[in-house]
Amino acid sequence: MSSLIVVREYARLTTAPLPRNTLDEAQVSPSAFAWLCELMAGFRRSGAQLMQLEGRQCLRLDSYVGVLESPCGQVIEILPKHHDEGDCETSSRRLLCKLIASALDLSPREAQEAGLQLFDTPLSEWVMREFLRALEQLVKRGLRFDYQRIEEEQRYLRGQLDVVRQMRQPPGRDHYFQIRHDVFLPDRPENRLLQSALALVCKATQDPDNWRLAHELAGMLHELPASRNTEADFRQWRDDRLMAHYQAVKPWCELILYRHMPQAVAGDYRGISLLFPMEKLFEDYVARHVRSxxxxxxxxxxxxxxxxxxxxxxxxxxxxxxxxxxxxxxxxxxxxxxxxxxxxxxxxxxxxxxxxxxxxxxxxxxxxxxxxxxxxxxxxxxxxxxxxxxxxxxxxxxxxxxxxxxxxxxxxxxxxxxxxxxxxxxxxxxxxxxx
Missing domain, CATH: 3.40.1350 (Trna Endonuclease; Chain: A, domain 1)
Structure with missing residues (x-):
């Protein structure tokens, strides 16, 4: 059974054997089917309808589009049901990428540079490719460093002497100095998030070009710490003039780390799974056109x-x-x-x-x-x-x-x-x- 299954909205997914997979009906592995049932229950508890169970061997998708990656490694790409069957896969993937680029508020020039004419890879690989390209441009321009306040005990003086802590030292430790000083480090929220997203891409990508570029960047950025609190670091992401060159990579980082999604897959397992409600993507795209x-x-x-x-x-x-x-x-x-x-x-x-x-x-x-x-x-x-x-x-x-x-x-x-x-x-x- 193929590890990549391409279907479209309202398609049927079943564990029963089929003569061949189509855009409207496809066979998935029993383990992927069980995972999808758990995912469906989670969405239902949050008030969203991801899919419907039809019997014991069949699921019918709803109007969510994107890509799902099960723990067993099976990737299910869900495309918009807009074009006819003949060239649906290529055209629908092109349409979906265009709508996502619009939802991320990319300018036409940025969208063109993002490679919207390349649709021979699944949606997840496209998202990872754009993240890597934006991160590569950022590295070429230079990462932003920030001063970090360090308070420590040393045998020498550096920076400022913490007089209060020094006076409270017990007898016999007078030769140690309680000091505080600033160190110019890349350890800041934006860089921590980029490192976390890059680590996830290194593990998830199956595309040779993406894998090569991801590991090249990982070698350059190996000293950066990963984020320990994604939500808190995103709240501290600065958008001022000095951080303007970080803006191109931010939406892709948010996609990969499940924060900017209209509806993202939640749970213990987090492969590169991205889901969007198609109604919301269409509404947002029309609104942008009308405003222009x-x-x-x-x-x-x-x-x-x-x-x-x-x-x-x-x-x-x-x-x-x-x-x-x-x-x-x-x-x-x-x-x-x-x-x-x-x-x-x-x-x-x-x-x-x-x-x-x-x-x-x-x-x-x-x-x-x-x-x-x-x-x-x-x-x-x-x-x-x-x-x-x-x-x-x-x-x-x-x-x-x-x-x-x-x-x-x-x-x-x-x-x-x-x-x-x-x-x-x-x-x-x-x-x-x-x-």
Whole structure:
């Protein structure tokens, strides 16, 4: 059985023999299956749904993407279910890496330098490669040292004499000096975290190039101590001007040490396992695009929370939080993102739209737009959903647009005349034909 299994969202994982592994169904080892069941229980206790158990031999994944490495060494890479089966693996891995780079707030130049065109390795190897490249550039520019206060007993004077401790010495030890002095050392929180992440990469990487570079850097940095308290050291990570050249390596270090993850694997075993909720990645990517395309004077708020569904005894209840709220002067527009495939030809099946989502958007429109204005539901574009649907009329001047977002071209395809304050590049020229 292969140690690397590539599947996509909502795939089935089973211990039963299969003719061949596909992106929607794959066989895993019994030990990996048992570990996944334990992992699923841990996620469920924290309120997250990682996967569902179907019988005694089958698990169905949810909408988390990334990579899982079991203690037995089996690696399961989970890709977005966005492209068709033909070239899904390559295209989906490219898409996932782009979304992660955006979530890490990398600039386009940094993302290009990070090698986003290389997708012949699993996601975990890509993350480790980018960490090693950023760390290599940091080492070339030089590590930051810091002064450490040392208090010790010596036979000679150095620095300052601690008069109080010296006077309290017992008789017969007058020839020892209680001193304190500063030493210029690389022992600082940022360097300790980098050493811990590098040690993990050295153990986990299977890629020859990554292994070579990791061990070269480990030889250069062997004097650095490892972090004893990851959380505390991250809190002390400085972001001032003198530490500006550390900023490129920080997000990769956070990924590897499980701190910056939207949802990271927790537990006693920690291989290079990274999981992201696909809905959150999509929402974050769309928000960044919309913010970059706003017209002058317009302002974007993500996860706005100024209104609630109702009030009770003078207090707001059931808070309403649209993903995106655009304001320009006294005008408002509400947009919400959904990571789901629609079929614009399936009119009888309501295109795959959810009635609950429409109730949600109607409530947003009543509270944030006073029952009159423009709303938008944003879904990923693909072959069966390439143009906006005709608007849905709630009555009273409240309209809902269901529009695609093209992740390949980075375009939000809004219909002409919808009134959203976005630059022309984000506007489509026509609507989906009526069938």
């Amino acid at each position: 395309r706003l017209l002058p004077g317009a302002r974007l708020t993500t996860q706005a929370s100024s209104d609630a569904l109702c009030t009770h005894l003078g207090k707001k209840m059931f808070q309403l939080q649209p993903d995106l709220l655009i304001e320009q002067g006294s005008m408002r527009w509400v947009l919400d993102t959904k990571w789901k495939r629609l079929d614009s030809s399936d009119r009888d099946g309501k295109y795959g739209l959810s009635q609950a989502d429409f109730y949600q958007l109607f409530a947003y429109g009543q509270r944030y737009l006073d029952g009159k204005g423009e709303l938008a539901l944003i879904y990923p574009a693909y072959r069966k959903f390439a143009r906006p649907l005709h608007p849905f009329d709630f009555g009273g001047g409240l309209r809902l647009h269901v529009v695609p977002f093209d992740l390949e071209r980075d375009e939000l395809l809004l219909p002409v005349g919808c009134g959203f304050p976005l630059l022309a590049k984000s506007v489509a020229t026509d609507l989906e034909p009526i069938h």
